[in-house]
Amino acid sequence: MSGSADVAAVLARYDEDAWVALANRGLLRRARKDLESSSVRVVADHGADVEVGVGEVTVRIGVAGPSQATCSCPSAVICQHILTAGLWLAAGAVAPAAPDAGESASGAADALHAELMGFDVETLTAYAGLPGYRWACQALDDADEPPVLTRDGYLSVTFPRRGLTARYLGGGLDALLLDEAVPHVERFRVAVVLAWQRAHGLVLAPPPPLKSRPSEESRSRVESRQRLRGTVTAVLHDTVRVGISHLSPAIHERLVTSAVWAQGVEYHRLALLMRRIADEVELLLARSARADDLALLDEVAVAHALVAALDNAAGEEPPTLLGRARASYDQVRRLDLVGLGGRPWRTGSGYQGLTCLFWDAAGSRMLTWTDARPDTLPGFAPRARWTQPGPWTGLSTPAAATGRRIVLTHAQVSPDGRLSGVEATTAAVTELRGAALLDALPVRESWGELAVRRATGLRDPADQSSMWTALRAAGSLPVQWDGVAQTLRWPLLDGEGDVLTLEVPWSRLHAHAISRIEALGGALPQGAGVVARVQRVRGQLVGEPLSLVLPERADEIDALHFDPDPGSTAESALVAGLLAAGAADRPTPPDARVDDAGLVPAPVAALRSIVEQAAQRGCGGTVPGEVHSRLAQGHAAARAVGLSVFAEPDPSITPAESLLRSLYLVQQVERALG
Incomplete structure (x- = not known):
């Protein structure tokens, strides 16, 4: 069988996405023009590969595909001549190798599957080296979510966190085609093979462990972590011994110190928990209306369990227990997003900022971009940031993203779905109208579909991005102002009559949104949707509204925190009264916390009550x-x-x-049964 026929059989599997992944759309367009105007012919057939003349240059291409092809032109990367030769062969200029009798597209995919399943440890290690094989195994073990596998005319593996897709169209490891340039491409190709094999039940032997003597620095960190765990355990015990209703500034200082220490030894998850606990204690000490001692107790129980887990895994802590630094970002070649609005916020710990929400349809996830500063820093105002330049080249302001399609190139995305505002990222903004907008969003019409992914254990943290969604209510109840909680409440009903209450706590930053929702009076326009963050708080669905989706209006996304009321210019009497009375702001955290306690057996609820009563008043002075x-x-x-x-x-x-042990068990049962 000729080499040209074998090559043509491989290239016949390439579709538009595969060709674009080789280079870019512009180069592909130029190659197609060359195909019409240039002389293309087979120069030589060497059996393993074929030489194709494209005008005055010669392209040599084998079964590994265009990614491994060479051209006699001066280009050091894949050039349009290689694409032209590949398109010419794929178009049937040379008869491809005849398929076996009865072979179909699914049969070809089965053959490719068999090739990937046939790679063994020795082959993969020889290809990427032992460090590369070790890296690939660790990358899959550490992944927050498994790769997405598809098979059609060829096989593809997508890594959701990176937004990277690899395609296998035959030809061996070198022919595995990645849709973005990555360092050490061999180790990524090995990771693709391992991901495919693991998804189909084949787990190859792990690499041998590294054998090296610990450095002075690593020994010091191990000792520091050990001392930290003892310190954190002691302060958590003291919060319950003293009583969470009777905490002192000294306890607060110890919590803050522990949080800083945990960050220093790269216990990122514990550091975040300790900061949240310290913030909650600060609210209690200030006698804030937002303070919640029972929510604090729940956080203390989780932190206590996390420290115990870290103790048990000391020296071999898995990434799920350690957490990741928020500054850790991965580059994604391309993101196709929809801008859904923004919200200004201020926390109780002294930070303020603007957060904008985007829907990533390809990744089926919500992403956020945040610009935040300490509230003591002059010159930064969250509401003013909405109309100031950035965050990416090509996007004039954050406001300009609302209701539009945003294509980001070379974006930086963190594991928890945060977009970086780095200058290297460029944005292309286009309009998105009518039904196309709603079709692009994860619309929910039944509140029973809104079960936020539960944190069933320390190795399975809650998915913050799953809280954001688009709601289409069957009806609504009148808006109500809760003067005690200083919160505006807006109940929405689904088709079954279930209630989801949208809440906006009072803050000068939220005054505009409160005015807008009050003006609605609870009545949603016909066919409208609401973008909101939904969580379950003590068995009840509660949401935070961000924007309205109005497909009948020219500007379909109405950002409640910023856009003017199109139907009225009258001042809100409620907001005017709150401002005149000097009502104190209720700080709102930039990230919600999940409390997904549903209906549980009465003995579990009674046990929680026992723990809460003892922890509130303190157990230090009780009868032995x-x-x-x-x-x-x-x-x-x-x-x-x-x-x-x-x-x-x-x-x-x-x-x-x-x-604390009993409360953590209660939490797990509540979440499992909620």
């Missing part, structure tokens, strides 16, 4: 054995209804330790 006795009764009642996870409490541990 009293806490253990009450917890033992609560555990026994839970076991009686079949929840064997509630074993007999250990009488040898302190009351504070027992309370």
Whole structure:
């Protein structure tokens, strides 16, 4: 069989996306023009590959495909001559190798599947080297979500976090085609093969562990982490021993110090938890209306469990327990987004900022861009930032992204879905009208579909991006102002009559949104949707509205925090009264916290009540054995209804330790059954 026929058989599998992944659309257009105007012919057939003349140059291409082809022109990268030769061969200028009898597109995909499944450890290690094979195995082990696999005329593997797609059209490891340039491409190709094999039940042997003597720096960090874990455990025990309703500034200082220390030893997840606990304690000390001692207790129980898990895994902590620094970003070649509006915010810990929301349809996820500063820094105002330049070249202001299609090139995305405002990222902005806008969004009409991904354990953190969605309500109830909680509430109904309450806490930054929603009076325009962040708080669905989707209007996305009311210019009496009274702002966190406690058996609810009562008043001065006795009764009642996870409490541990252990078990059962 001739080499040209074999090459033509491989190239016949290439579709538009595969050709674009080789270079870019502009080069592909020029190659197609060359195909019409240049003389293209087979110069020589060498069996393993074929030489194709394109005008005055010669292209040599084999079964590994255009990515490994060479051209006699001076270009050091894939040139239009290589694409022209490949297009010419793929178009049938040379008869491809005849398929086996009865072979179909699915049969070709099966053959490609067999090739990927046939690579063994020795082959992959020889190709990428032992460090490359080790890197590929670790990259898959550390992935937050598994790669997405598809098979059609060829096989493809997409890594959601990076937005990178690899295509296999035959021809061996060198022919694995990645749609963006990456360093050390061999190790990525090995990761693609391993991902495909693992998804089909084949797990190759892991690489041997590294054998190296620990450095002085690593030994120092191990010792520092050990001391930190002891310090954090002690301060968490003291919050329960003293009583979460009776905490002191000294406890707050210890929490802040622990958070800084945890960040320094790269316990990123623990550092975030300790910062949140410290912020909550600060609100309690300030007697803020937003303070919630029971929410604080839940955070303390999670932090306590995380420290225990880190203790058990000391020296071999998995990434899910360590967490990642927020400054860690991955480059994505191209992102096709829809701008959904923005919100200004101010936290209780002294930061303010602007966050904009984008829908990534290809990745089926929400992404955010945030610009934040300490509120003591002069010259920065979250509301003014909405109409100031940036964040990317090609986008005039954050406001200009609302309701439009934004194509980002060379974007930087963090693992938790944050977009970086680096100058290297460029944006192309186009209009998105009518039904196309709603079709691009994850619209939900039944509130039963809004189950936020639950955190069922320390290795499975909550998915923040899954909280954002587009709601299409069947009806709504009148807007209500809660004077005690200083919060505007707007109940939405779905077709089954279930209620989801949208809430906007009072803040001068939120005054405009409160005025807009108050003017609506609870009545949504016909066919309108609401973009909101939804979470479950103590069994009830609660959302934070961001914008309205109005397909019947010229500007389909109405940013509630910024856009003017098209139907009225009257001043809100509610907002005017709050401003005149000097009402204090309720700080709002930039990231929501999930409390997905649903309906649980009565003994579990009773056990939570036992823990909360003891932790609120403090267990340091209780009669010896009293806490253990009450917890033992609560555990026994839970076991009686079949929840064997509630074993007999250990009488040898302190009351504070027992309370936090019991509460963490209650949380896991609530989330599992909620």
